[in-house]
Amino acid sequence: MLTGAQYLESLNDGRVNYISGHSVDDIEREPLLREAANWVARVYDHFYSPDPDAVNPMVQPPRSADELREHVPLMGQVDFITSTTYQSIMTLLTAAAQVNRSYPELGRRIYEYVDDAKRRDIRIVECITDGKGNRKLPPSKQPDPDAYTRIVERRDDGIVVRGAKLHITGACLAHELFVMPTKNMKPGEEEYALACAIPVNSPGVKMVSTTYAPREEDDRHFPFTRHEQMPDTFVILDDVFVPNERIFLDGQVEFSALFAHSLGLWERTGGVALMAIEADTLVGLAQLIAEANGLERQEHIKEKVSELVIYATLIRAGLEAAITHSRATEDGFVFPDELYTNAAKYHGAHQYNEMVRNLHDIAGGAVLTAPTIADIENEEIGPLLLKYMQGSATVTAEERIRLFHAIRDLTADGFGGWHLVTNVQSGGGLYAQRIVTRKHYDMENAKALARRAAGLEAEVTA
């Protein structure tokens, strides 16, 4: 396993990174990426074991509902790309079980790749979303054939890949890209039916990142994101060579949706687990700031806290129900029930903006206007600011200010905006999330109940 320091060192591998229009030579000296890398490094250190056979427990999949229940909190707590590494490995294993039957060679490659990735303790990100071009047209009819990532050349020893993958959180800090089709491909679209693993430092890979990282030199009024932040990367595959051993799908259109679908199983679990923690955090912030303001006994404040409580509880209920009704893949890997995770995730995303409104309504305008740490350290104005920011006697002015900072940082600044968007977009937008939930629902049972209520079934007795 790697230590945090070894991880940071591994980033100096020639990868081509851009941010804000300039190229990044040394991630540890780039203020907009450095802290994200440090977060990943801290998680490396957290799991590190010097045992040469040790493997990160995150990538050891649960094999029973009880193991799953223990595993879930972990998923909600590690950095983003440690999560995606787990999801990638689970996705590959799930897909391998099916691909293997028809194409044993592809299956073998996947299993070997997974073993190697675990051993090397690398970080992997999932690359799904393509540029997509004109959304009204399928991949093969696009004015620019590269709008969807595709194979532009086949050689004996591998393929050459061209395209772009968007919204790849953390790609610039990972080791490998797990590339898969963004949608089901049809016969005639074989060049787009492509899954493979690509090291980020492969020639032709160019990464352009954006980030909600605070830009302030003194970022102490960003108590959360100064330590936990992650850029999003626009990954360009500009004629990248991929050797055969790393190709997991190459024109088998019948399996083109398999990888993205399998990924869904594993992605949602972590997503809902994280959402449940975040929802509890919103409740806690609401209650703490109400107390700091001295308003925690006001009826309308309590009502809004209650709404936050119910929101958080329903998300967790979905997670718990999903674990209780977990299922196993053919290989015995246990995953949560899809209906419950989807419904919980949808509810969490759908109601989130309203819950943020409740939090802001409880907290007050100082969410925006609380002075910075530097302000309160200033000798001339600091004591006056603390004097006038003193609320309820039970909380110091500084603690109150820091709570306002946290609320702004988490919900009313760059990261807050990132959260608003990713909440609805992860999982493909609310529309897609509704479709998926409907798909997993037992509609026949519901129809039978309805027919009974309508007297269209024989038995009407209790």
Add this chain to the structure above:
Amino acid sequence: MLTGAQYLESLNDGRVNYISGHSVDDIEREPLLREAANWVARVYDHFYSPDPDAVNPMVQPPRSADELREHVPLMGQVDFITSTTYQSIMTLLTAAAQVNRSYPELGRRIYEYVDDAKRRDIRIVECITDGKGNRKLPPSKQPDPDAYTRIVERRDDGIVVRGAKLHITGACLAHELFVMPTKNMKPGEEEYALACAIPVNSPGVKMVSTTYAPREEDDRHFPFTRHEQMPDTFVILDDVFVPNERIFLDGQVEFSALFAHSLGLWERTGGVALMAIEADTLVGLAQLIAEANGLERQEHIKEKVSELVIYATLIRAGLEAAITHSRATEDGFVFPDELYTNAAKYHGAHQYNEMVRNLHDIAGGAVLTAPTIADIENEEIGPLLLKYMQGSATVTAEERIRLFHAIRDLTADGFGGWHLVTNVQSGGGLYAQRIVTRKHYDMENAKALARRAAGLEAEVTA
């Protein structure tokens, strides 16, 4: 155990029933009560066993999470007063365990009463809500001291009780009233700290009922409520004598809230179980009528069905999470986790009206204007009505009409209105439900998460 016929016979016990301004001599001949009694009788027959030692399985409480999971569907399916009998017995046992320590005599009475009630296979309703008079004043300050049910006289052999209990669903068809205080009483309000069991045919008990039962002589276009209906009873206790053996609380104000609180544990389970079934039924009706209309593939119809699906799934998730995290009373009776049941119940009630709107939006105006069964049986107009009510070829016109009837009966007529009101009122209104949910939430954990996000705790690492 009693058969259905024996139950019906047992109703001729001299009870004083009124409905629509007239007294009811014979329930089996009263059109507004008859069908409700028949429903209860059918459930008696369903559970009947000739074994002299047999006891209704409904009143055998679960002793593990697994038993609870099996028990739950039962709770959602029996008639209303069989449910309240179960709840009454569980409440009495739960309360007895606590009362017994301080007042062994009261404890003994409760245990003996429960044994006797099981043996006699009677039906019991819970009487909580008082008239309450001027809500701004406590019981002891009311202009009319009887606004809350109270002891007006103490004798050697018992007490005389005066007051009214409102909204007692099914009381007119039960055998006994389980009377308990509607709220916590304080020292000085001993006369109001009263719990007891009163046979409905006791002198002084007067019952006035209302009902959503269809009034039409030919009620075939009420496919649900013509078979499953239950009146609500206004129970007047006009100086009713209660012998000592049936008194469970008599002035012990410290236990005055115990009974209503214990009841909550058991009432919610059945409530949420029923709500989950009803939500699935709404989904089924929405899907079936969309299909009958030939509109099930329209995008906006599918979206609304999805919303119904997510609604139903979140209620069930709450129920499932509550069972998974069930707890046990001191006596080993297992009950669902209160946080999850409350959150699920609140969500079910809070969103219900919107879900009904979705159903009506999907179904169309024929919910109201579909002709009756008598209309379609009429020789002159019947064939024409069927001709013009034919929608999608996959469903007959008559089936389509019956689906419209079911939607109207369940959501847009007397019972629909009853449902709208009881959804928000059972559990004491949405406000009370929010309070209860907040009470059971782990706020300290949420605050710790929030403090961590605000950097107010030492550890900030993952």
Add this chain to the structure above:
Amino acid sequence: MLTGAQYLESLNDGRVNYISGHSVDDIEREPLLREAANWVARVYDHFYSPDPDAVNPMVQPPRSADELREHVPLMGQVDFITSTTYQSIMTLLTAAAQVNRSYPELGRRIYEYVDDAKRRDIRIVECITDGKGNRKLPPSKQPDPDAYTRIVERRDDGIVVRGAKLHITGACLAHELFVMPTKNMKPGEEEYALACAIPVNSPGVKMVSTTYAPREEDDRHFPFTRHEQMPDTFVILDDVFVPNERIFLDGQVEFSALFAHSLGLWERTGGVALMAIEADTLVGLAQLIAEANGLERQEHIKEKVSELVIYATLIRAGLEAAITHSRATEDGFVFPDELYTNAAKYHGAHQYNEMVRNLHDIAGGAVLTAPTIADIENEEIGPLLLKYMQGSATVTAEERIRLFHAIRDLTADGFGGWHLVTNVQSGGGLYAQRIVTRKHYDMENAKALARRAAGLEAEVTA
């Protein structure tokens, strides 16, 4: 003009009415239709003038924004079919102005019909919605060609019409049916491009009605609907002959959507005016019952009343804005702005169920369980019921009971259900209402604002 008595007499004209499976010989003796007819008669009396040249002021269209502002309250207050008579006449006049240019003969017929209808002081209903059969297919492809109303025979002196018109509120109590296409017809569908006026007593017209009229013999606990109720009629046109003078559209497919579209202009005004009054009524009921319960100062009650207030105010704001920005037809008839009326109507319908929930949450369970007037008149139980229904000292128990009756009658019983459904269905369902609102919105202005914010326009200054 007709008096109420003359109107009632005019109903004995041989019309074929059915309800609940039986035919109706004499409306004044049919309990399910009688009160609706009496309501119409009261409105006749209200407007009656013995002047032989007098015309109902309702059918005198406004010619300025100020006249419109005075006209609007009228629209919200008369009985349903007096409203539809006004709407029908306005629709005919609006359509005539356009039809006249291409087909002066059709124009002449319309103008003469309108003059005649005003003079005879008749009541007209609009017949739009067809049976529609399989919704996935157009009229001309239906398995049953009569699924949309059509011309089955042409004669020298007129046409023979076959089909059904559904959800025609009050048709059984009107004098004439104003028949028009339910949707735009295309070339090849000439037989369906039909508009005409048909007396309800024409041979072949068969009407089957449903109604939310209270079925109780003693209906005093239905304070609203016992006086103001209106049946919905399923109108069957079973080969009905229509003479040429009464045919307004006969195969001119290019005008097939004109009538329904013109109707929209006039229908919405009355709809929103009525909605605004109903919303204020909900507010008033909420406040009165809160006061009667003695809970009007509770914070959470005030919050819910506030939400109702804001709901009612936004509907009225839409109506007011629509009047301020009213427009005129070519003939100088002033109608409210369509964008504002549609947005207000949508909001009123979309939020209605939630507002009903608020009202029920405020009122309490006695909405359902308040005793009837007959109960409180009963000598034995009446005094006891009044004793225990006494709430706040400022309101008598009987008044409080009557308020509960009103809430149940308006929102939680047959009429309440009718209201839930018609709210979303009138105007074609919420989906159709959204489309219409979007159509009338000034999207180009919004796009220009957005382009400016994005810096895509030259000027960025204030």
Add this chain to the structure above:
Amino acid sequence: MLTGAQYLESLNDGRVNYISGHSVDDIEREPLLREAANWVARVYDHFYSPDPDAVNPMVQPPRSADELREHVPLMGQVDFITSTTYQSIMTLLTAAAQVNRSYPELGRRIYEYVDDAKRRDIRIVECITDGKGNRKLPPSKQPDPDAYTRIVERRDDGIVVRGAKLHITGACLAHELFVMPTKNMKPGEEEYALACAIPVNSPGVKMVSTTYAPREEDDRHFPFTRHEQMPDTFVILDDVFVPNERIFLDGQVEFSALFAHSLGLWERTGGVALMAIEADTLVGLAQLIAEANGLERQEHIKEKVSELVIYATLIRAGLEAAITHSRATEDGFVFPDELYTNAAKYHGAHQYNEMVRNLHDIAGGAVLTAPTIADIENEEIGPLLLKYMQGSATVTAEERIRLFHAIRDLTADGFGGWHLVTNVQSGGGLYAQRIVTRKHYDMENAKALARRAAGLEAEVTA
């Protein structure tokens, strides 16, 4: 009148400004304040007239509904502190009319101050919100008596003031502070019943600002806030001397709430006018990005656009209804109806977060991950980024990127967060806004309607 250049020069007046912990010597060289000052300067130039008697038309109050209708768009378009100058002057004039009767000396001072302020063409901000300390205690009971701004010393020539005023948008860029009590003061709280005008460069005034201004050196991907931004200022009054001529209230507790209340009249108008424009901008962004993505014909996209349209239309309806029903102060200044403005403002704030969710749901993840202008100008990666950001052929990749920037800038970054919070907080939080709306509603009319529906009034006829 002042030109923009003269305004910028006027800021060098010795004022004490802090931001991010450091003091600001020269606003034009402070990156976090400079652009805000430039915005104000542009508005100065826009209105500038060399006529020596000229006065800014913004501060010429409307005297009829028609003038008001013309005035409103102006209010929604100028910079923030030009708006507050107008509001301050209107507030002072409205208050003067009432104060004048009891205290002619105070009235005289206000009128003279207003004349002087207009002549000097200065910018004024309203200072209301105090530190407030422990919210459970009134001003006179606070542990720190300065928690509410107060008079600490009286001299012959004036008073000395101590306290803090929070959330004062733009104070650091204005000329004068219009200080008024944050709430009604009671007898015994005379030292807190204080209104006055204080130049920002008075000794003892210390201002600490926060801002959502983009921190990036290259801020071209913030198309809106790079040009239109405004800091919020924490104003500390550290024993500031105020001469008598500038004191408008000095202990007259009976008028302590008058200023803040009068302010409400004028503040809301501008607030709702701006909100209506912003809502239309959201609609425009939604439609433009849907078109750029090529998804504008998708049903679920159209539905979400429709919801935005209805939201924007209801806000505007409220504004229009408020203008139509405008009223006049005693002095003949016309202001919009308070019920309609409040209801519109509440709706705009209450639904805003949900509308932002719709916009994000429509737009997609590139709201966050669209590359910057610098990225697309980079020679190596720019062409590739444009290649893969090309969506619908009707919009260039760069325009599409700029639309994503605008959506992020306005709704998902620092300013977006500022907007979320100020939406609910301006006007005192949603709770306070509900109270105000209820206060202005005609409850007696609503109750009369309800009583009529309940049959509690004589007339039941139409």
